[in-house]
Amino acid sequence: MTFAEWRTARPAPVGVHVDSAACSRPSFAVIDATAAHARHEAEVGGYVAAEAAGPVLAAGRAAVSALTGFAADDVVYTTGANNGLDILLADWTGERTVACIPGEFGPSLLTLARYGFEVRPLPTDDAGRLDAEAAVAALTADPPALVHFTPLSSHRGIVHPVAPVSTACRAAGIPLIVDLAQAFAHLDCADVDADAVYGTSRKWTAGPRGVGFLATRPGWLSEPTLLRLGHNEANVAARVGFALALGEHLAADPARVRARLAEVGARTRTALAEVPGWQVVEPVDEPSAITTLTPPDGVDAAQVRARLIAEHGVVTTYLGVERAPLEMTRPALRVSPHVDVTAEDLQTVVAALTAVG
């Protein structure tokens, strides 16, 4: 599949959609599979339809396994990334100190706080990237009860190295949870050595909303939690759509998608560097497709985001400081195209942002 085919495999965007870090655009096949399952529920009954979808759902778990290195039997469907973290923490019986990057996702910090965790930020360099050496030293000298690590966060396209954290956690016996909400189907996650990982369908996998996955090492979740997960009410149609999107991602060659997304990030940052007054936060060659920009003084990024949609049909994300409250000092705008972005799309974004901001 070419990346132009990736685009024609889904409904045509109204305007320019550069918002995949929030929610990508699903393909016709994903939409059709989701709708077909919903129709099948009406025809044969929801529980009969769910049983019939068993092999598709198993294929989805196998795809998550291929992309994360966790066993397919240890993958469960969730309603999204945050739901995965909630399931893990609800089961947690240990001490409640946790180390995270300072750029930790705000809602995850709220979830950690709700479960009584005291957060210790890991050291970073001036760009906000994990300082691996200092982090390993900190984890070794005074091990927290848990490490919650986010290799790619929501508010900044900086990629943090996981391997040294995994190694330090293993050496010090610290359980490690990795948030793959932005990294999954975007960066290489197949060798992440962690006790649990979780992610979501709607971002880089371009599956339906309201579904995600959680993968844990055997024995990590308690029996009552596993039983409950097996019986929870679920939007099976969304799981079917997610399974299909995972199949499409594997068919597109994950390594090729990763390389393309890194290239897309570089092109986006190069193009947006031309917009007067706005500052691109990431180094041009940062290997992710997330680009963030800080506005000129006195410009309200929330208002710019709304005007970009209303006046130019350009869909981006507004990032308030609550998105990463331990790191962000001012709001930003996020531009996150998928593999199909064209030079023309980027020029439209540049022109629109120049006109509005």
Ligand SMILES: *Cc1c(COP(=O)(O)O)cnc(C)c1O
């Ligand atoms: C989007 C996101 C989440 C939450 O995902 P949901 O599916 O909305 O629960 C968690 N962590 C990061 C880094 C994210 O970008």
